[in-house]
Amino acid sequence: MSNQCWGPEDYNKGADFVPLFGRPVIELLDPKKEEKILDLGCGNGTLTKELADMGCDVLGVDSSKEMVEAARSLGLKAEVMDGEHLHFREEFDAVMSNAVLHWMNDQYAVVRGVWRALKPGGRFAAECGGEGCIRVLREGMKIALIKRGIDYRARNPWKFPELGEFSKILDNQGFKVAYIARIDRPTPLKNGLRCWLEVFANRHTEGFSQEEKELFYKEVEDYCRPLLYTEENGWVADYVRLRFLALKPQISE
Numbered sequence: 001m002s003n004q005c006w007g008p009e010d011y012n013k014g015a016d017f018v019p020l021f022g023r024p025v026i027e028l029l030d031p032k033k034e035e036k037i038l039d040l041g042c043g044n045g046t047l048t049k050e051l052a053d054m055g056c057d058v059l060g061v062d063s064s065k066e067m068v069e070a071a072r073s074l075g076l077k078a079e080v081m082d083g084e085h086l087h088f089r090e091e092f093d094a095v096m097s098n099a100v101l102h103w104m105n106d107q108y109a110v111v112r113g114v115w116r117a118l119k120p121g122g123r124f125a126a127e128c129g130g131e132g133c134i135r136v137l138r139e140g141m142k143i144a145l146i147k148r149g150i151d152y153r154a155r156n157p158w159k160f161p162e163l164g165e166f167s168k169i170l171d172n173q174g175f176k177v178a179y180i181a182r183i184d185r186p187t188p189l190k191n192g193l194r195c196w197l198e199v200f201a202n203r204h205t206e207g208f209s210q211e212e213k214e215l216f217y218k219e220v221e222d223y224c225r226p227l228l229y230t231e232e233n234g235w236v237a238d239y240v241r242l243r244f245l246a247l248k249p250q251i252s253e
């Protein structure tokens with residue numbers, strides 16, 4: 001998994017919209033009362049709590065200790081775990097994941113772990129950044145890093161899967177892909193682009209002084225402004241989602 005570090009405070013500052021956009025995944029999951037559900041990458045537990053409130057027996061896992069503590073403080077069951085190394089065996093009726101898979105380097109390992117975690121007949125409903133997500137933003141960051149002689153690829157923490165490629169990963173594992181779509185979802189950044197960069201681009205600015213960070217943020221803003229900013233709507237990030245529902249057959253072929 002990428003070594004992005006963020007805690008509940010960062011989340012509240014610049015990323016609180018992440019779980020708010022999680023509704024469609026819950027709808028796709030269609031959770032039933034008393035179902036045993038794994039929330040993969042539960043963050044601060046916002047969506048995990050929605051499932052618990054619906055009467056599901058839900059466990060959240062996240063690689064961040066601080067996030068797990070925040071989820072537990074809501075009275076939820078949560079554990080620190082790396083999504084590429086899930087160690088469950090046929091325990092869950094369903095796995096849900098929102099805005100997490102694009103942070104994982106080895107998406108095959110994640111899908112394998114989810115498959116093993118599901119009971120036969122189980123469901124995997126997820127949404128993550130899809131191919132082309134934040135293209136303009138990434139270009140702005142890339143230009144600012146190249147200018148400093150820094151290898152952008154070495155600092156890129158994201159892998160935004162392409163629809164066909166991800167379908168194949170699911171299919172090769174044995175899942176039946178019931179639904180998959182690539183969706184443009186322009187995302188308003190109510191606290192501005194600078195705040196988003198502070199939360200999400202800390203890998204890009206690793207080792208920078210505060211002064212260097214400020215200059216980096218300004219350069220990225222200047223690049224993105226003509227494409228992502230309007231007086232009327234403020235900053236709107238060019239998010240693209242990949243949303244899917246995959247089913248583990250009752251009997252594996």
Ligand code: BEZ
Nearest residue numbers: 018099128129133134200
């Ligand atoms: C997301 O949470 O969906 C996201 C985070 C960083 C970059 C792009 C998307």
